[in-house]
Every structure is written in structure tokens, then in C-alpha cells.
Amino acid sequence: MIELQHLSKRYGGGRKAQPVHALDDLCLSVPAGCLYGLLGPNGAGKTTALRILCTLLAPDGGSVQVAGIDALAQPRAVRRLLGYVAQEVALDKILTGRELLQLQGDLYHLRPADRDGRIDELTALLAMNDWIDRRCGTYSGGMRRRLDLAAGLLHRPKVLVLDEPTVGLDIESRSAIWQVLRQLRDQGTTVLLSSHYLEEVDALADRLAILEAGRVIAEGPPQQLKAALGGDRVTLRVREFSDAEEAEQVRRLLEDCQGVSRVVVNRAQGFSLNLVVDDDGVVERLRRQLAEARLPVFALSQSRPSLDDVYLQATGRTLMDAELSVAGLRDAKAERKQAMR
Amino acid sequence: MTSASPSISAAGPAPEPSALAEISQETLALCRRLFVQLLRRPSTLVAGVLQPLIWLVLFGALFSRAPEGLLPGGISYGRFLGAGVIVFTAFSGALNAGLPLMFDREFGFLNRLLVAPLRSRSSIVLASVLYITAMSLVQSLAIMATAALLGYGWPSGPGLFVVLVTLLLLVFAVTALSLGLAFALPGHIELIAVIFVANLPLLFASTALAPISFMPPWLGWLAALNPLTFAIEPIRAVYSGSFHLGDVVLNAPYGSLTAGTCLGLLAVLSAALFLSIRPLLDRKLT
Numbered sequence: 001m002i003e004l005q006h007l008s009k010r011y012g013g014g015r016k017a018q019p020v021h022a023l024d025d026l027c028l029s030v031p032a033g034c035l036y037g038l039l040g041p042n043g044a045g046k047t048t049a050l051r052i053l054c055t056l057l058a059p060d061g062g063s064v065q066v067a068g069i070d071a072l073a074q075p076r077a078v079r080r081l082l083g084y085v086a087q088e089v090a091l092d093k094i095l096t097g098r099e100l101l102q103l104q105g106d107l108y109h110l111r112p113a114d115r116d117g118r119i120d121e122l123t124a125l126l127a128m129n130d131w132i133d134r135r136c137g138t139y140s141g142g143m144r145r146r147l148d149l150a151a152g153l154l155h156r157p158k159v160l161v162l163d164e165p166t167v168g169l170d171i172e173s174r175s176a177i178w179q180v181l182r183q184l185r186d187q188g189t190t191v192l193l194s195s196h197y198l199e200e201v202d203a204l205a206d207r208l209a210i211l212e213a214g215r216v217i218a219e220g221p222p223q224q225l226k227a228a229l230g231g232d233r234v235t236l237r238v239r240e241f242s243d244a245e246e247a248e249q250v251r252r253l254l255e256d257c258q259g260v261s262r263v264v265v266n267r268a269q270g271f272s273l274n275l276v277v278d279d280d281g282v283v284e285r286l287r288r289q290l291a292e293a294r295l296p297v298f299a300l301s302q303s304r305p306s307l308d309d310v311y312l313q314a315t316g317r318t319l320m321d322a323e324l325s326v327a328g329l330r331d332a333k334a335e336r337k338q339a340m341r
Numbered sequence: 342m343t344s345a346s347p348s349i350s351a352a353g354p355a356p357e358p359s360a361l362a363e364i365s366q367e368t369l370a371l372c373r374r375l376f377v378q379l380l381r382r383p384s385t386l387v388a389g390v391l392q393p394l395i396w397l398v399l400f401g402a403l404f405s406r407a408p409e410g411l412l413p414g415g416i417s418y419g420r421f422l423g424a425g426v427i428v429f430t431a432f433s434g435a436l437n438a439g440l441p442l443m444f445d446r447e448f449g450f451l452n453r454l455l456v457a458p459l460r461s462r463s464s465i466v467l468a469s470v471l472y473i474t475a476m477s478l479v480q481s482l483a484i485m486a487t488a489a490l491l492g493y494g495w496p497s498g499p500g501l502f503v504v505l506v507t508l509l510l511l512v513f514a515v516t517a518l519s520l521g522l523a524f525a526l527p528g529h530i531e532l533i534a535v536i537f538v539a540n541l542p543l544l545f546a547s548t549a550l551a552p553i554s555f556m557p558p559w560l561g562w563l564a565a566l567n568p569l570t571f572a573i574e575p576i577r578a579v580y581s582g583s584f585h586l587g588d589v590v591l592n593a594p595y596g597s598l599t600a601g602t603c604l605g606l607l608a609v610l611s612a613a614l615f616l617s618i619r620p621l622l623d624r625k626l627t
């Protein structure tokens with residue numbers, strides 16, 4: 001349904017700033033009727049990719065197709081098929097929710113009767129009855145999101161694109177949105193959402209792509225990606241705070257152990273060790289060997305592979321660390337300016 | 342996706358609705374939004390009337406004892422000033438045309454419009470033009486009514502028509518300018534600064550407050566080139582009683598201009614401004 005081929009996009013590159021490669025040969029293919037998750041840390045290029053898909057931004061290179069229509073050549077035809085719920089909710093504070101939806105309906109050329117019926121339908125679906133006739137300026141974050149979602153759904157789009165739809169929401173609003181998205185998928189709508197919540201994508205998506213620095217580094221159904229990793233994940237700390245030397249010593253010890261693979265020293269988390277074990281017996285053997293080497297065990301946890309492990313495997317760091325490392329590097333104000341038309 | 346109800350779908354895809362119907366639907370919706378905003382926050386409307394009103398009353402009073410026969414044609418200062426204040430009202434109203442658009446750019450609302458399958462993105466511009474035209478005409482009419490109450494007269498039927506046409510031409514030109522600025526400038530602070538700076542000098546360097554014969558030559562030149570003057574003089578002629586397109590209404594340092602020439606110049610100016618902001622709009626709206 002959605003085909004993004006070899007997309008590239010650079011920002012800036014003026015006198016002062018050096019260019020940012022927001023997208024670097026990004027390829028993505030979303031089957032029809034699929035609930036597809038786009039997972040990636042801050043700055044991975046999720047928003048950029050979705051803005052290009054929604055014809056808000058022209059790529060430097062590559063092609064975009066929605067339902068077989070070339071979005072770069074026929075943007076208007078694609079706009080009709082798409083519903084877009086942006087990362088930053090832009091509502092008009094002065095209008096009521098209903099007025100905003102009416103405006104939206106007119107921009108999509110719905111017939112007034114159809115439009116108003118549809119507004120009632122969505123108001124009920126998203127549990128917004130008490131708020132729909134109040135001004136948007138008085139809405140809570142959750143209500144704003146719901147209204148924005150309603151706006152995206154008003155014209156019954158074949159493809160719904162959502163950019164981090166649940167970020168910063170209370171649990172109630174979040175599960176309301178999840179439920180609606182599942183329902184839409186069940187009715188045949190193709191849903192593409194970006195997120196940096198692993199659990200969200202894990203719980204919701206039929207397929208996902210992990211984005212890192214503007215390219216796809218892993219793709220597939222969540223179960224399959226996790227299963228492909230095999231084994232159980234173990235995180236081991238010999239002390240609350242180890243040093244590099246000790247961690248290295250433990251790593252050598254572990255690598256010699258049978259049934260242990262992929263031992264990684266996680267520097268960002270106090271030199272803890274991440275490893276993969278084949279079965280439960282291995283953990284017992286590990287504990288014995290550590291005791292023989294007179295090493296303590298401060299903490300040892302074992303879990304089935306998660307999407308975070310998929311990410312860790314592909315990039316050598318956890319998603320959380322990736323987020324932390326870019327936080328503060330980005331200039332939100334400058335980006336806002338650039339995104340202005 | 343207008344085909345929501347499955348009516349006669351057997352005959353293949355429904356014919357695309359006419360461009361005119363779609364464009365008017367989107368333009369009206371955008372325009373309605375601007376008016377709803379205005380009605381719920383009428384301060385701009387009120388301020389836009391109040392300021393010229395104060396000018397009219399204060400300046401009228403200030404010069405009410407001016408010697409008879411001081412002004413060309415021997416009219417009273419209040420009557421002289423009326424035309425200037427009417428034009429100034431329309432002018433400063435239209436100068437604000439770009440503000441809502443600038444806020445939409447800054448708050449991302451414009452993106453909502455741009456992901457929608459608008460039949461023509463000119464609808465966004467058209468809605469602004471319609472809105473600001475209506476608003477500045479209402480403001481000007483309010484000032485004209487006040488001037489009438491103060492005893493400065495009310496234009497007769499055809500005169501009223503000339504006044505409205507003149508104001509319309511000026512409003513178009515200024516709106517084009519302001520919309521262009523709304524896309525060219527980086528933010529609303531800059532836009533408001535430009536509006537603020539442009540406002541009063543353009544008023545003083547026109548014939549709104551005094552005739553050219555009162556001005557030093559350099560100012561006279563400025564006033565004679567100022568588009569506000571081209572709007573003020575025909576309206577002043579209407580207010581002073583007899584109006585004919587062929588009558589000379591402005592004795593500029595470079596020659597005499599008839600009312601018709603003034604209106605022609607205004608028309609050319611608005612056309613030129615709309616043409617010159619077009620590439621900018623095309624770039625920003627695609």
C-alpha cells in the first residue's frame with residue numbers, strides 16, 4: 001500500500017550548520033491492511049519520513065507511492081487517500097472541536113450532511129461527547145490528540161499515518177487510541193504509526209521497521225524479529241558499579257562458557273554485561289563459575305528477547321541510550337523554523 | 342473521497358465534482374473560520390475602528406478654529422480630514438491581512454491545510470482576501486457613519502460607489518503586500534514590527550492630514566507618490582460635492598492627476614503586487 005524507495009533527505013547545510021542527513025536511502029514497504037510500526041530513537045528520521053509520505057516535504061531523492069499512485073507526481077490524489085495525524089497537534093484554540101472538524105470536512109470536500117454525520121460518529125467513537133462543542137483551547141492533551149485523530153479519520157482515509165500519537169498521554173487516552181487503531185486495521189485501513197515506545201509497537205503492530213540514523217536497520221513482524229534473536233537475554237552486574245577492567249575480565253570469563261553468546265559490555269549502564277544464553281541450565285553454570293572466580297553477583301536478570309534486544313543487537317546500544325545521547329543535541333526552535341512554510 | 346454513500350456506483354467512478362464547487366467549499370470554510378475568530382475575539386475589529394475615530398475627533402477638534410479659506414476649496418478641516426481617516430482605516434485594517442496566516446504558519450495549522458486535498462491552494466489566499474476586505478470595509482463604513490454624525494457629510498449614491506471602489510482597490514493592494522510579507526518574514530514578531538513601522542509614516546507622508554501645498558517639497562514629492570494619496574483624493578473629491586472621473590484631484594509636483602488616473606494607478610498597483618507575490622506563494626504553498 002505504501003512504498004517508500006531510496007528516500008534521502010538532508011536538512012540545512014547553510015554557511016554555519018553542516019547538513020543533517022535525516023534520511024539516508026530509506027526503503028519501506030507497508031502491505032495493505034497492516035498496522036505498521038515505525039520505531040526509532042529521537043532524531044532517527046521518523047517525522048521526516050512521514051512528512052514526505054504526506055506530501056508536506058519533498059525528498060532530495062527517491063520515490064513515494066501510495067496505493068500505486070506516485071505521491072511526487074500526483075500529490076492531490078495521494079492526499080485524498082491519506083489521513084495524517086501530526087506529531088505536534090495544531091488546533092485552533094478559538095474554534096470548538098466540532099467547528100474544527102467541519103472545517104476539516106470541507107477541506108476534504110465532504111458533503112455537509114455526510115460530514116456532520118461522520119462527526120457525530122467519531123465523537124462517539126472517541127468518547128468526546130462532553131467536549132466536542134467546547135473550544136479547543138480548553139482541551140487537555142488527551143482530548144487534543146483525540147480531536148486530531150478524529151480530524152485525520154473524518155474522510156475515511158484508506159491509509160492513516162500517525163506520528164507518535166500517544167506520546168505524553170494518560171493511560172486512558174492511550175488505550176482509547178490503541179483500541180481505535182486496532183479497530184481500523186480490522187476494518188481494512190492501513191495504519192502506519194511512528195513511536196519510540198517499544199512496548200507500544202510490540203503490543204500494537206503487525207509489522208515494524210526499526211529506524212536508526214535515517215535508515216531501516218531491522219524489519220518484520222515483532223514475533224519474528226524477537227524469535228530470530230534466539231535464546232534468553234541475561235543482564236549481569238557483578239557489582240553495582242564496576243570498572244572497565246573488571247567488566248572486561250568478566251567478559252572473557254563468560255565467553256569461555258558453553259551456551260553463552262554475544263557478550264556485550266554495556267558502558268552506558270555502569271559496565272553491566274548483556275549476554276544471550278541458550279537455556280536455563282547455562283545460568284546455573286554461570287553462577288558457579290563466577291563463584292569459583294571469586295566474583296560477586298550484584299544483580300542477574302533473565303528475560304525473553306524483547307524489541308529492545310533487537311535494537312541492541314542491531315546497533316550495539318539500547319534505545320534508551322540512543323535517546324539520551326541525542327537529547328540536547330537538537331535545536332527544537334531551529335527545526336520548527338525550518339518546518340515552517 | 343467524497344463518495345461516502347454508495348449511490349449509483351455501478352456506472353464506474355463518480356465524476357469528479359466541479360472545480361468551482363470544491364474551491365468555493367474550501368474557501369468558504371476557511372473564510373468562516375476567520376470570521377468566527379473575529380467574532381469571538383473582536384478586539385482587532387474594535388481597535389481598528391477606535392484608532393481612526395480618535396484621530397477624527399481629536400484632529401477635527403484641534404483644527405476646528407482654523408481660519409476659513411485656509412484649505413483649497415474652502416472646506417472645513419473636519420471635512421478635509423474625513424477622507425484621510427476613512428482611507429487610513431481601510432489601509433491599516435488591510436495591513437493586518439497577513440497576521441492570521443503568519444500565526445497559522447507558526448503554529449503548524451497551515452500544515453493541516455496543506456495535507457488536505459485542496460482543489461487549489463489559492464483558496465487559502467482567497468479566503469484571507471475576502472475576510473480582510475469585508476473587515477476593512479466594515480471598519481471604513483463605521484468611520485464614515487461617525488463622520489456623518491459629526492456633520493462632515495455622507496456621499497450621495499454614485500459617490501458612495503466611488504468611495505467603495507477606491508477603498509477596495511487600496512485594500513487589495515495592501516492585502517497583497519501583507520500576505521507576501523507573511524510568507525517572506527520569519528515570524529509574527531517581524532511582521533508586527535513591519536506593520537507598526539509602516540503605518541504612521543505612510544499616513545503622515547500622504548495628503549490625509551494636510552494638502553500638498555502645505556508641505557516642504559521633499560514631503561510633497563513623497564505624498565504625491567504615496568498610494569494612500571491616490572485613494573484619499575478621489576474620496577475627498579466625492580465628499581466635497583462634485584465628482585467627475587475627469588476632474589483634476591491632485592496637483593502633484595510632477596503634474597496634475599485626475600480622479601480616473603488615481604483609480605487607475607491603484608488598480609495597476611494591486612494587480613502588480615498580486616502578480617509579484619505569486620511566485621512566493623507558489624513556492625511556499627507547494
Ligand SMILES: Nc1ncnc2c1ncn2[C@@H]1O[C@H](COP(=O)(O)OP(=O)(O)OP(=O)(O)O)[C@@H](O)[C@H]1O
Binds near residue numbers: 045046047331338339
Ligand atoms: N526542519 C529541520 N531542520 C533541520 N534539521 C532537522 C529538521 N527536522 C529534523 N531535523 C533533523 O533531522 C533528523 C531527523 O529528524 P526527525 O524529526 O525526522 O526525527 P524523529 O525520528 O521524528 O525524532 P523524534 O522522535 O524526536 O520525533 C534529526 O537529526 C533532526 O535533528
Ligand SMILES: [Mg+2]
Binds near residue numbers: 163
Ligand atoms: Mg518525530
